[in-house]
Amino acid sequence: MSPASRGAPLRRLLLWMGAGVLLAVWAFPVVWGLLTSFKTERDVLAYPPVWLFTPTLDNYREVIFGTSSILPNLWSSIVVSSASTLLTMLFAVPAAYAIARLRYPGKRASGFYVLATQMLPPVGLIIPYYLVLQKTGLLDSYSGLTAIYLTFSLPFAVWLMVSYFEDVPFEMEEAALLDRAGRMRTLWYVILPQVRGGIAVTTVFVFLNAWNEFLFAVVLGGNRVRPVTVAMFNFISVEQTQWARLAAGAMLAMAPVILIGLFAQRHIVKGLTVGAVKGGGRR
Amino acid sequence: MTQREPLDPHPSQPTRRRALKQAASVGLLATAAPHLLAQGDDLAPYRSAKINWKQVEGESISVAVIPASYFDNLLSLLPQFEALTGIKVRAEKVPPGQIRQKALLDLSSRTTTYATHAADPMYYPLYVANKWVEPLDKYLNDGTLTDPAWFRYDDILKAWRDADSIDGKPYGIPYDGEVTVQVYRKDLYDAKGLHPATTYDQLLSNAKALNDPANRVYGLAMRGFAGAGQNMYIYPSLFRGFGGNWFQGKDVVVNSPEAVKALQWYVDALTAYAPPAVRNWNWPDIADAFSQGTVATYLDAHSSAAVLNDPAKSKVIGKIGFARWPRGPNGKRVTSIWNWGFPINSALTDKQKKATWLFISWAASAETQARTSWKFAGAAKRSGVNRLSAWKSAEFSQAVGGAGNNFIAAALESLEQDTDVEWRPRVPQWPAIGETMATAIQSALVGQKKPKEALDEAQARIQQILKS
Numbered sequence: 230m231s232p233a234s235r236g237a238p239l240r241r242l243l244l245w246m247g248a249g250v251l252l253a254v255w256a257f258p259v260v261w262g263l264l265t266s267f268k269t270e271r272d273v274l275a276y277p278p279v280w281l282f283t284p285t286l287d288n289y290r291e292v293i294f295g296t297s298s299i300l301p302n303l304w305s306s307i308v309v310s311s312a313s314t315l316l317t318m319l320f321a322v323p324a325a326y327a328i329a330r331l332r333y334p335g336k337r338a339s340g341f342y343v344l345a346t347q348m349l350p351p352v353g354l355i356i357p358y359y360l361v362l363q364k365t366g367l368l369d370s371y372s373g374l375t376a377i378y379l380t381f382s383l384p385f386a387v388w389l390m391v392s393y394f395e396d397v398p399f400e401m402e403e404a405a406l407l408d409r410a411g412r413m414r415t416l417w418y419v420i421l422p423q424v425r426g427g428i429a430v431t432t433v434f435v436f437l438n439a440w441n442e443f444l445f446a447v448v449l450g451g452n453r454v455r456p457v458t459v460a461m462f463n464f465i466s467v468e469q470t471q472w473a474r475l476a477a478g479a480m481l482a483m484a485p486v487i488l489i490g491l492f493a494q495r496h497i498v499k500g501l502t503v504g505a506v507k508g509g510g511r512r
Numbered sequence: 513m514t515q516r517e518p519l520d521p522h523p524s525q526p527t528r529r530r531a532l533k534q535a536a537s538v539g540l541l542a543t544a545a546p547h548l549l550a551q552g553d554d555l556a557p558y559r560s561a562k563i564n565w566k567q568v569e570g571e572s573i574s575v576a577v578i579p580a581s582y583f584d585n586l587l588s589l590l591p592q593f594e595a596l597t598g599i600k601v602r603a604e605k606v607p608p609g610q611i612r613q614k615a616l617l618d619l620s621s622r623t624t625t626y627a628t629h630a631a632d633p634m635y636y637p638l639y640v641a642n643k644w645v646e647p648l649d650k651y652l653n654d655g656t657l658t659d660p661a662w663f664r665y666d667d668i669l670k671a672w673r674d675a676d677s678i679d680g681k682p683y684g685i686p687y688d689g690e691v692t693v694q695v696y697r698k699d700l701y702d703a704k705g706l707h708p709a710t711t712y713d714q715l716l717s718n719a720k721a722l723n724d725p726a727n728r729v730y731g732l733a734m735r736g737f738a739g740a741g742q743n744m745y746i747y748p749s750l751f752r753g754f755g756g757n758w759f760q761g762k763d764v765v766v767n768s769p770e771a772v773k774a775l776q777w778y779v780d781a782l783t784a785y786a787p788p789a790v791r792n793w794n795w796p797d798i799a800d801a802f803s804q805g806t807v808a809t810y811l812d813a814h815s816s817a818a819v820l821n822d823p824a825k826s827k828v829i830g831k832i833g834f835a836r837w838p839r840g841p842n843g844k845r846v847t848s849i850w851n852w853g854f855p856i857n858s859a860l861t862d863k864q865k866k867a868t869w870l871f872i873s874w875a876a877s878a879e880t881q882a883r884t885s886w887k888f889a890g891a892a893k894r895s896g897v898n899r900l901s902a903w904k905s906a907e908f909s910q911a912v913g914g915a916g917n918n919f920i921a922a923a924l925e926s927l928e929q930d931t932d933v934e935w936r937p938r939v940p941q942w943p944a945i946g947e948t949m950a951t952a953i954q955s956a957l958v959g960q961k962k963p964k965e966a967l968d969e970a971q972a973r974i975q976q977i978l979k980s
Contacts, residue, residue: 270825274804276728296584356617363623448614452604462607463579469819470796 265476288477302460313378325390369451393427429496561662569598571867573627581892585884619644672851688896689851698833708835722808731785738954740946753840758937767967775963817915832916886911
């Protein structure tokens, strides 16, 4: 029997109600957005708000096939987010392992430096980034935007991963080293399986951060590379806000993230609890 | 796809990119296609200008505009421009908030990303102080670049020309614009025997007579959202109507007694008669509310008429009336005006500058204005055409005059008589000053601060800004 079900029925009821309220607060905007995406503009503005209406697929048709199709933008987002996530994890995992485990000169300084790069507000970096990309001809290019995304996703991933590596008992590693496995083999076969949850969590967060990024995308991107966050902004035009299309676009933009979330959910829950048990780690 | 190939302005791009781009523009071209068929690629009206349109053939320029139907119409005609001049145009749509940022970055770092962009008229003082944009008189007066009899610069609405000029010199050519008017529910007014206000007091008494929150009808609405182009688009007109002056000598002064009176009036009017959420509303929200029949009168851009007459949205079609901005206590009507004009980036090469000028004069010409308004085959007929002759034409009147009672007359009289180029302080430091004022106004609107207190604080901040 779980502790909750042992309590008085009233207490249980209250618990459920509390959970329900919290869930509703979380779910309401999403449900409302979903409903709005199937409404006509007239129904969107109706008062009192209508819950029953004739659903229309026009908004989806418009944001998929219409003049303001966001498909190319979804593609931009997928390319930039995937590339930056892949590169981030490729560099962040070994780097985090090194900071967590190896002894080398300037270790503390390098750990601090990684964090320090996160202390500048992004808006302060826009102008230098713009100039660098302009000089190198990488404005409005996939490689340019991906490189810029690495500047914030790498430090984030390194610091998140450090705390997971620190969780792995030294003894395991020592055992592996005693058995004459080299550093890389130890990392690959012994350590990485232990931090699988952490890797999943970090990957998802890095991907999410890149997917939701707006500031750099709007300034450093352009016609060729225009992530979906920027494209959705175009539904809020100077003439009117096209709420229904905006909602349909938002639902489409959410879909890939939800898929990834579902996929990684098992690992995420595990990863988060691991972090919680050990008391927050170094983050 | 094959029949669209000739329209693709970038035939040399890699295929994948091109495919993406085509996917993005298929819709645009689809709407443009019937138009192009109807008009053919009839370039004769342009070729009657006594200039050589092909003088910099082969150049390519990039242009930034905002996502709006009036620019979409223009972009759909780009193939005609390219056929006329042999100049390739790469157009980029940037949201209005970010286009200022990107243009500033580009101009200040002289990276020449954009040859021209849809420019905020309030930014010209800053552009000109730094020599980031070209004075355009030399292009207007150059016989090889402009045929004055054909282009007729003076036909462009004076209020917008002045807004894009500094010390009498033009730095941008208006393409599209708007003017603020009273929009009212004619049916509600008629039922109570009311007339559109000619004074601020009357505006309040009309609002009072029609304000009925229990039945979801609010007397009056005006933008309350914080921003240099939002609440700081409405308040300046009130301030000038109360006799306020932005300058004392060379200093910007925002906390004069007139300023406090104007802000108090703004706060009181919105508190008494506006929907409760109006402090966070911008023009689209107000137009949405009016189109749902919940607002009796509002003061905003004439161009919002398009939303009010959108049958997919609006419940008030046929019940809309328009009138000029009322007179302030000082007896003057000072309405807010806006235009998107095109400047020339001064960091370009001479050839690129010429190509940019040809683009600008094409876009601002009477013929292109007509082709993007009443001659446009799509649903959106621009109501912000830049020329007096167009406003007075029967074709324009037929295309957009149905927006409501007195629509064209109210907008045109406002544009010709009620504007004042100094309705907002035109100084290089505007971007910072505008935001400071917007924050101050909002803090008064939400009741966080008394008007005097808010304006005193803004004054202190603005003095700092002007010093640095």
